Structure formats: structure tokens, C-alpha cells
Amino acid sequence: MxxxxxxxxxxxxxxxxxxxxxxxxxxxxxxxxxxxxxxxxxxxxxxxxxxxxxxxxxxxxxxxxxxxxxxxxxxxxxxxxxxxxxxxxxxxxxxxxxxxxxxxxxxxxxxxxxxxxxxxxxxxxxxxxxxxxxxxxxxxxxxxxxxxxxxxxxxxxxxxxxxxxxxxxxxxxxxxxxxxxxxxxxxxxxxxxxxxxxxxxxxxxxxxxxxxxxxxxxxxxxxxxxxxxxxxxxxxxxxxxHRPLRLQLKDNIALSYAQHDEGYAGVTLKNNIECFNFGSAHQDEMLGWLDGNGLDNLTLVDKSGKNVLHDYFYARENQLVCRYNLRLFKATTHKDTATNDCLFYVVKLPYAYMGQNALC
Missing domain, CATH: 3.40.630.10 (Zn peptidases)
Structure with a gap:
């Protein structure tokens, strides 16, 4: 056009x-x-x-x-x-x-x-x-x-x-x-x-x-x-x-959604990831699965340009897991949006906040 x-x-x-x-x-x-x-x-x-x-x-x-x-x-x-x-x-x-x-x-x-x-x-x-x-x-x-x-x-x-x-x-x-x-x-x-x-x-x-x-x-x-x-x-x-960050795929990394670990390449998010928009994700809660490259598939860049991914998430075997209590925004199963923009926005929450249970 x-x-x-x-x-x-x-x-x-x-x-x-x-x-x-x-x-x-x-x-x-x-x-x-x-x-x-x-x-x-x-x-x-x-x-x-x-x-x-x-x-x-x-x-x-x-x-x-x-x-x-x-x-x-x-x-x-x-x-x-x-x-x-x-x-x-x-x-x-x-x-x-x-x-x-x-x-x-x-x-x-x-x-x-x-x-x-x-x-x-x-x-x-x-x-x-x-x-x-x-x-x-x-x-x-x-x-x-x-x-x-x-x-x-x-x-x-x-x-x-x-x-x-x-x-x-x-x-x-x-x-x-x-x-x-x-x-x-x-x-x-x-x-x-x-x-x-x-x-x-x-x-x-x-x-x-x-x-x-x-x-x-x-x-x-x-x-x-x-x-x-x-x-x-x-x-x-x-x-x-305060101050959300954007969890993004690195270039040319595949994205999938599934209910269980299907062994897909790249990153697989839970197919109900959107429901985290209505609550919070607990410390040690699993959000998806990673291939053999693990967290190297992802990036979470702060204002200074530093990748702080490991301050928010860790890999438990091949699972993507929250290191702290987190609030997620704009999580989506629309693959084009997630791939071209971000998987979701995320902020850390104090432990006391988690009286509001996650819905996932």
C-alpha cells in the first residue's frame, strides 16, 4: 500500500x-x-x-x-x-x-x-x-x-x-x-x-x-x-x-504455546498465559518451557541497556520459572504481537502483595 x-x-x-x-x-x-x-x-x-x-x-x-x-x-x-x-x-x-x-x-x-x-x-x-x-x-x-x-x-x-x-x-x-x-x-x-x-x-x-x-x-x-x-x-x-520491563525473544527464536511440554524449539509459553494478566505470578511458578538454549532465547533489558533476565527468571530443568513474585501485563497468545513486540511486560512485586492469588 x-x-x-x-x-x-x-x-x-x-x-x-x-x-x-x-x-x-x-x-x-x-x-x-x-x-x-x-x-x-x-x-x-x-x-x-x-x-x-x-x-x-x-x-x-x-x-x-x-x-x-x-x-x-x-x-x-x-x-x-x-x-x-x-x-x-x-x-x-x-x-x-x-x-x-x-x-x-x-x-x-x-x-x-x-x-x-x-x-x-x-x-x-x-x-x-x-x-x-x-x-x-x-x-x-x-x-x-x-x-x-x-x-x-x-x-x-x-x-x-x-x-x-x-x-x-x-x-x-x-x-x-x-x-x-x-x-x-x-x-x-x-x-x-x-x-x-x-x-x-x-x-x-x-x-x-x-x-x-x-x-x-x-x-x-x-x-x-x-x-x-x-x-x-x-x-x-x-x-x-513501578517501571515494567519487556520480556522479548531474541532474533529468529521460535515461539509456541502449549498446555504441556511438547519439546518445541525456542520458547513455549503456557497456552493460558493470558490469565496472568488478571492476577500475579508467584515466586517459583512456571510460565513455559525452553529448548536446549535455555534462557539464552530471551532478553529482558533495563533502562541502562543491561539484560537483567536472571534477576526475574531462572530455568528449572527446561522450565521458564519466576525468580520472584511478579505482575505480568499484556501477556498474549497472539504470536505475531508476542514475536514482534514482546511476550509480556513484567514488574517485581513485594512478597506481601501476593495475598492476591494468581488465577493460573
Whole structure:
């Protein structure tokens, strides 16, 4: 697919004809990344939502379309709203919402904060350019908050991610969920960028989960009607999880899923690995199996670039085992996502935390 990376479209106060009958038709009407501006009661302030950085994560678009067609017609937002729909081409590839990025393409959410002429090669330059245009569309309105809406590949509870913890980020997170992950990972994602305002990512839940769409819609509606972001009180207590790391396969390592050890090459994860998203993994608990290369199949890199895999896991014969009590995020049985992104995110938990039993 030929993509015009220099294009970004603007739509102000769209009419029902612009929004079409449903979110799928609305998606197909777009020719590229699209900025939708909505006039609020206070037109001196903007609140920004981004979504569809990955084409297979539809909750944000579904929720935005529902807000524009159901809520906005009844009541304007307290401030101007800017919605930025990012990877339109990937989302519109058939079947809809099935591709993280277009065939032969790259993950847009790895190109933020880069200088196209210095940090990117010819094949990457278009994605650098689009990331820059999205950043520019955020910065040009000097927003008082930014929220980036995502889905996980597999069912998981909703959680927020932020690069900093403040009263504002905790309050915004509480509109969607009860867990906020403090992340200092550096991989070119939008959440690493500073827009001089509270900024969180919301992982709404599984991409096929109707509840994830509902959570995104309810959160947008609450943000739109909040009178003052700076003085907003948290709706609920938010638990903070500190500095997750990404467990990844090394290059060219095979990945399988199974209920029992089948002797596959590379790494085999338990076929119910997703259920760890809803609980915790205990010290000495087995998560899968390894071939003769053992832990050398895997990498777990900290902020300094050091592989700290042995601080979190060990091999018990050919089993992959937790060295400590761990919380897993975004564990999935979607092989493409696990192979190209990561197997899951992981943080260490204090022993006392494990009163909450794992579900696996």
C-alpha cells in the first residue's frame, strides 16, 4: 500500500454527514491520519486524545465516534477537544482492525521524538515524518492534558501508563481504571514525549472486548465534562506499579504455546498465559518451557541497556520459572504481537502483595 506520510487531515466540528452511519464507515471515509477539533464552552483550552497508533486497537476510534454522534449532540464539552486518529491505513486494511501496521510497514509508536534526517534510514523516514506531524498536532494547541487510547492484543484489565506520577495523572487514570504503570522505558513511543501537561496512555482492555470500548467511551465523556483538570479529584484509589520491563525473544527464536511440554524449539509459553494478566505470578511458578538454549532465547533489558533476565527468571530443568513474585501485563497468545513486540511486560512485586492469588 502506498502511503502519503506528508498528509494529515483536519476536520472541525464535523456534521453527521462527515461522521457517517457507524465507526467503520467513518474510518473508511478517511484518507490518512485525521485531526478532529470540537469547539467547547471554553475555547481558550484544548484537551487532546490520540488513538489508532496501532491499526488493530479500535476502542479509541469506536469511543470517539460514539461520543461525537451520541453525547456531543446533547451537550458541548467544557473545553475544546482535539481527537487525532493516527494509523488509518493500517486500521482500514481488510479485514478492518486486523493489522498493527500495514504489510511491510513499521510500528508508528516507535518513531516519536526522533529527527527524521538523523535518526531514521530511508525505510523509516516516512514513519518519523508521521510521528512528527502527530506531535506537532498536539503541541500546536498547547493542551492542558493528553490521553493516548490503546488496546491490548488479548483480554486484560484496563490500566494506565505514564512517564511521571502526579496528582493530575493519577486523577486522569482514575477516570478509566485503578492501576497506573510508571514507565521509564525508551523505545520511541508517544508516552515518552513531554507536552508540558499531564499525559497518560490507557490500555483499555482486549481489542475484541466490548467492555474495553465502553471504558474508552465513558472516560472520554468524563474528561469532556470535567470543569477543571488541574483540580480534579481521583474517582477511585489508583495503584501504582513501578517501571515494567519487556520480556522479548531474541532474533529468529521460535515461539509456541502449549498446555504441556511438547519439546518445541525456542520458547513455549503456557497456552493460558493470558490469565496472568488478571492476577500475579508467584515466586517459583512456571510460565513455559525452553529448548536446549535455555534462557539464552530471551532478553529482558533495563533502562541502562543491561539484560537483567536472571534477576526475574531462572530455568528449572527446561522450565521458564519466576525468580520472584511478579505482575505480568499484556501477556498474549497472539504470536505475531508476542514475536514482534514482546511476550509480556513484567514488574517485581513485594512478597506481601501476593495475598492476591494468581488465577493460573
Amino acid at each position: 502506498d502511503i502519503d506520510f506528508s498528509e494529515i487531515n483536519y476536520l472541525k466540528d464535523p456534521k453527521w454527514q462527515d461522521l457517517h452511519a457507524d465507526y467503520e464507515q467513518f474510518l473508511l471515509s478517511m484518507t490518512g491520519p485525521t485531526v478532529i477539533d470540537i469547539s467547547g464552552s471554553d475555547e481558550t483550552k484544548f484537551r487532546v486524545f490520540t488513538t489508532l497508533l496501532h491499526g488493530n486497537e479500535p476502542s479509541g476510534l469506536i469511543a470517539i465516534h460514539r461520543y461525537l454522534t451520541e453525547v456531543l449532540t446533547q451537550k458541548p464539552p467544557c473545553t475544546n477537544m482535539r481527537f487525532i486518529i493516527c494509523s488509518v491505513e493500517a486500521a482500514a486494511s481488510k479485514p478492518l482492525f486486523s493489522k498493527r501496521f500495514v504489510d511491510g510497514g513499521m510500528d508508528l509508536n516507535r518513531f516519536f521524538g526522533k529527527q527524521c534526517s538523523f535518526d531514521c534510514n530511508d525505510g523509516q523516514r516516512g514513519y518519523c515524518q508521521r510521528a512528527f506531524l502527530i506531535e506537532q498536532a498536539i503541541r500546536e494547541v498547547n493542551p492542558e492534558m493528553v490521553i493516548d487510547l490503546h488496546n491490548t492484543a488479548s483480554p486484560t484489565p484496563t490500566f494506565a501508563i505514564s512517564a511521571v506520577i502526579t496528582t493530575e495523572t493519577l486523577a486522569l487514570a482514575s477516570l478509566f481504571c485503578q492501576t497506573l504503570v510508571l514507565s521509564d522505558l525508551t523505545m520511541g513511543s508517544i508516552i515518552e514525549q513531554s507536552f508540558h501537561c499531564p499525559f497518560i496512555t490507557i490500555e483499555c482492555g482486549g481489542s475484541q472486548d466490548e467492555q474495553a470500548h465502553e471504558i474508552a467511551f465513558a472516560g472520554i465523556s468524563k474528561v469532556a465534562q470535567c470543569q477543571n483538570i488541574a483540580y480534579m479529584q481521583p474517582e477511585k484509589t489508583v495503584e501504582v506499579m
